[in-house]
Amino acid sequence: MRTHTTAAVVSGAIVVSALALPAVAQAAERPGVSAGFGDFTAKPAHPNTSLGNITFSKAVINGGKDIVLGVATKKTVIVTYTATSSSGVALTEAFLWQGTDSSSTDTITGSLGTGDDPVCAESTTRTGVYSCEAVFHINAASDLKNNGVAGTWKLFLGGYDLYANASYNDDVATTRIKEASQLTLDATPEPVRKGKTITVTGKLKRANWNDGTYVGATGQKVLLQYRKKGSHTYTTLKTVTSGAGGALKTTTKATADGYYRFSFATSKTTAASTSADDYVDVK
Known part of the structure; x- marks a missing residue:
């Protein structure tokens, strides 16, 4: 080129x-x-x-x-x-x-x-x-x-x-x-009793072209979303701000079997991304 x-x-x-x-x-x-x-x-x-x-x-x-x-x-x-x-x-x-x-x-x-x-x-x-x-x-x-x-x-x-x-x-x-971005998510515990607290963690990373690696994206707004089992629609539960190293952590109450994911819309410099969803069985 x-x-x-x-x-x-x-x-x-x-x-x-x-x-x-x-x-x-x-x-x-x-x-x-x-x-x-x-x-x-x-x-x-x-x-x-x-x-x-x-x-x-x-x-x-x-x-x-x-x-x-x-x-x-x-x-x-x-x-x-x-x-x-x-x-x-x-x-x-x-x-x-x-x-x-x-x-x-x-x-x-x-x-x-x-x-x-x-x-x-x-x-x-x-x-x-x-x-x-x-x-x-x-x-x-x-x-x-x-x-x-x-x-x-x-x-x-x-x-x-x-x-x-x-x-x-x-x-x-x-x-x-x-810069392309990457999102991860892990919801625990699995399974969980109804009404108990689910802890959701993850990380938002962005491409660093100079170093050739993905690095943590700090201070970015990320949505925690939930889809009930059998549904095809995600609803937003809350907004989480990424901390040091792009770390994400929040909690939510277990209501029914379903899937959780993080979604990052975009910024002026970093592209949108969505994590893989994580299924939680509610007893």
Whole structure:
């Protein structure tokens, strides 16, 4: 996956891609015409977020869904968009990035690129209107290690028209890249007499891409839910806040045979998850 440094000659100077990762050794090069962030963001109009006569619109990232990655997830993410120019479109490039200013490596915290140039096809009924598709092959274990954080990522689109004029927009759309989460639950004692106390424990963990492990998620709201035997519907009994190391612990009264589970909705950085249910026999 080409996620890192690309170099281009602009006005006689070598411009390093603004979305280069700190580890230059991870750089990837492709023969032929190479359009990286440096080609676009080095233009004097920056820090404006867009430049040129190609306009980018109707961008959809991952079908409009969050991108959820565990510590070893390999995921293909499709981005579709429209590029429009009266001068035609010769080539486009797509990047996902984090930061405040795409023109400086000092203000970029994460970057992901495509393995190949996006594919664009001109409309048969509207001259100068191109439907494009970019494919990101993301390997969480390598591409997100020390490269950005969970949360909001921006879509940068750049391109050249048929006269080699560059255009770009560094905030066409946004998506959320989230850490996968894991939930466990254990309800005891089993069996239990009706009216007695059931103790429910568990743990909420989230993916840590830098360490390649799942770590406890502290201070998160988790729902304890119950489904009576023979029913297909869960009801929420209470909300539990995860403690140190993601630990969960609460109690409830035994009423009837049934199943207990924990459910974590989601957060800005961590994806939703639900524990396996645990059946408790009530005597």
